[in-house]
Amino acid sequence: MHDAGQAISGLLQKERGGPRDDAGRFASAKPTEEQPAPPVEATERPVETQESPDDNLEFDDGQSTGADNNQPDIDMPKSWSSSDRDEWSKLTPEAKAIVQRREQQREAGMSKLASQLKAKETEVAKVLEQIETERKQLASQAGRYASEAVRKFQSEFGDVKDPGQLAATDPARFLRYQAAQMAVGQAVQEAQQYEQQQAEEFSKAMLEFRKTENEKVAERLKLDTPEKRQAFETRIIKAAESDGIPISRLQQYTAEELAIYDDALKYRAAIAKRAEKEKAVKQPPKVVRPGSPSASPAKEQQEASVMKNLRQTGTIDAAAAAFKLRLGGR
Secondary structure (H helix, E strand, O other), X not given: OHHHHHHHHHHHHHXXXXXXOOOOOEOOOOOOOOOOOOOOOOOOOOOOOOOOHHHHOOOOOOOOOHHHHXXXXXXXXXOOXXXXXXXXXXOOHHHHHHHHHHHHHHHXXXXXXXXXXXXXXXXXXXXXXXXXXXHHHHHHHHHHHHHHHHHHXXXXXXXXXXXXXXXXXXXXXXXXXXXXXXXXXXXXXXXXXXXXXXXXXXHHHHHHHHHHHHHHHHXXXXXXXXXXXXXXXXXXXXXXXXXXXXXXXXXXXXXXXXXXXXXXXXXXXXXXXHHHHXXXXXXXXXXXXXXXXXXXXXXXXXXXXXXXXXXXXXXXXXXXXXXXXXXXXX
């Protein structure tokens, strides 16, 4: 065994250029006793690789058979009508999956638009409610001022039934009575003027708001001509009336709300157009019996006249004429 180790060591040293001394010079090929033979290098064994869990996964490339054919069929999208069922059944599972995914994305987009519109409506409604509350509070303060003047007048001069008699019997009190009466009239007039001023300011603010938002929506939807703007306004107002949205509420829509509402109307129109197209049934061609000539315009006009006379008169002669015409004039 020791001899075999020395032989292997000699071969290894030969391949490496022979043994070297401490200075790096080649030494004698015969190993000395002070230089034990290096251990035999073990041969490398092939590394056994472990299978990754992912290596056992099977990916469907759309061409698998067997068990895949037993997968449940994909339901037809809800937006499709019953008349589309035949066309749906002709699609491959891959195509059905794509269509179903696109329909779901579209429905999600419409739901998002509806949510955005609802959120904007709520936001604007809160702002308008706050403005209206502040206006009512201010108007209430003005009303209380007038009410206070009236209350004060009633508490001091409520017993006066005849101002002329008061003037004759108590001139000094009559002067106070006149001054209080004028104060009440002035307070009521000021309250009315304040309410009118508030209404005018609110109307002016709404006009400015509407002008600004109209410019924004025109830029967003590229309504760059008066005709386009008028057509857009007409379409929106007509749709709002049909949907039960008051014009006063529509005037409070922001540009974003109008754009979202317009998108919803376009989608609704597309769905209606598609449904109308599906309901349209092609008229079958008129069957003409072999050898029978097609009716001439003159004959068709005569037949229409005879049938009209039968409907209007209902006489035996009219019925006989119609029957004779049906028999081909025999």
